[in-house]
Amino acid sequence: MLVPLPPVSDLTAHLGFWLRMVSNHVSHAFAGKLAAEGVTVAEWVMMRALYGKDPMPPSRLAEEMGMTRGAITKLADRLIGKTLIVRAADRDDGRAQTLALTPRGTGLVPRLAMLADRNDAEFFxxxxxxxxxxLEQLLKRLVAHGRITATPTE
Amino acid sequence: MLVPLPPVSDLTAHLGFWLRMVSNHVSHAFAGKLAAEGVTVAEWVMMRALYGKDPMPPSRLAEEMGMTRGAITKLADRLIGKTLIVRAADRDDGRAQTLALTPRGTGLVPRLAMLADRNDAEFFxxxxxxxxxxLEQLLKRLVAHGRITATPTE
DNA sequence: TCTCCACTGTTGCCTAGGAAACTAGCTCCG
DNA sequence: CGGAGCTAGTTTCCTAGGCAACAGTGGAGA
Known part of the structure; x- marks a missing residue:
């Protein structure tokens, strides 16, 4: 004789489910728009973080972007390969490096920002x-309550 | 002489930014809880999709989970390796396979569902x-408006 | 000054998923 | 009934990120 299965809360019963569903979709659509410019979401976030700022150590970007230093190294390598950023040795500390946008990178950021604006408009x-x-207030409350800090890239 | 940079909308000006920030955090926390049970989020979603259902073809799971069939193959391989699901040849169609939970997998799902409940409670x-x-209504409106279908796993 | 430790960034190695080529089985139509 | 094309799933190759080991540099204390 078959034992009935214990009832289990539905996936859709969780706010986290709906949050992720929308978030994934919005981000994926944005990734598609960025791809047309030859850039990934993580690359966009790094470039935006560097825009209008002094050259910045990778460790700081790792912290702001919520990625490991190893991942930042590789991400920076890719952007350097596209001549969108440059890496330079720190003047004072022989261990440290700094990252900064190239003129080409600086010129690209406003174009990408427009895509971000358009993507947001498309969904919201x-x-x-x-x-x-x-919605904004609720999300900010959740950020504050959950002590959430890193800029999302994934 | 320095030309001033064009002003660019802040990352935080976008609702998509806050959405992703919260979503990432909630999912990451959930992934941590699942890891204690030796399971990933994608594995959980697949197991939940199979729970209480007849054996199901991988292609259907691919559709529901918004993943490629290739990814489903590998995900299923992993779950089979953990003896949480089984793969069987379809009775009628020599190409087709079906996936179904093992008794062990079936027994695990309620435990994992409890973790999902707890995670949702923790943040919301x-x-x-x-x-x-x-919040739920707003998210569901966005899902409907954006014609969003797949179950999120990433 | 020398030593030990902390810190910065880089480098494998590993996992997970996508894209597309590939295999095998089915189906339809001549 | 035989071949062309479709379909289901698998496999291969590629990208991206985490983790952990590593090398090089700086700094503080004996």
Whole structure:
């Protein structure tokens, strides 16, 4: 005789499920737009982090982007290969490096920012202004409550 | 003489940014809890999809989970290696396979579902019931508007 | 000054998933 | 009934990131 299975909460019962579903989709769509410019989301985030700032050590980027230093090394290598950023030795500390946008990289950032604006509009313009605000406030509350710090890249 | 940089919208100006920030964090925390049971998020989603259902072809799982068939093959291989699911040849179609939970897999699903419940509570219990509802409605509206279908795993 | 330890960045090695080529079986149509 | 094309799943190659070991440099204390 068959024992009935214990009831199990549905996947869709979790807010985390819906959050991830929307987030994945929005990010994936954005990745597609960036790909047309030959850039990945992680590359965009790094370039945006460098834009308008002094040359920055990789360790700082690792912290801001929530990635390991190893991953930053490789990500930087790729951007250097595309001549979008440059790596330079730190003047004072023989161990340290700094990363900075090239002119070409600097010129690209505003174009990519436009794509980000457009992507956001594409998904969130269907909400009323008050709803957008409500969503933003809720998300920021969750960030604060969960002590969430890193810039998302994945 | 230095030309001032064009102003560029801040990363944090986008709802997609906050969405991803929270989503990543929630999922990462969940992944940590699952890891204690020796399971990944993708493995959990596959097991949950099989729970209480008839044996299912990989192609159907690929569709539901928003992954390629190739990825499903490998994911299934891993779960088979852990004796949590089994693969069987389809009775009628010589090409087709079916996947189904083993008794051990079936027994594990409720334990994992508890972890999912707990993870959701950890992040979202700080919201008032009305706020939870509001967030859920907004996310579901976005899903509907963006024609989003696949179960998120990444 | 020399030694030990901390810190910075880099380098394998490993995992996970996508894209596309490939195999095997099915189906339809001549 | 035989071949062309379709379909299901697998396999291969590639990318991206984490982890951990590593090398080189700096700094503090004996």
């Amino acid at each position: 313009d269907c909400l009323m202004p008050a709803e957008r605000t409500a | 219990d700080c919201l008032m019931p009305a706020e939870r509802t509001a």
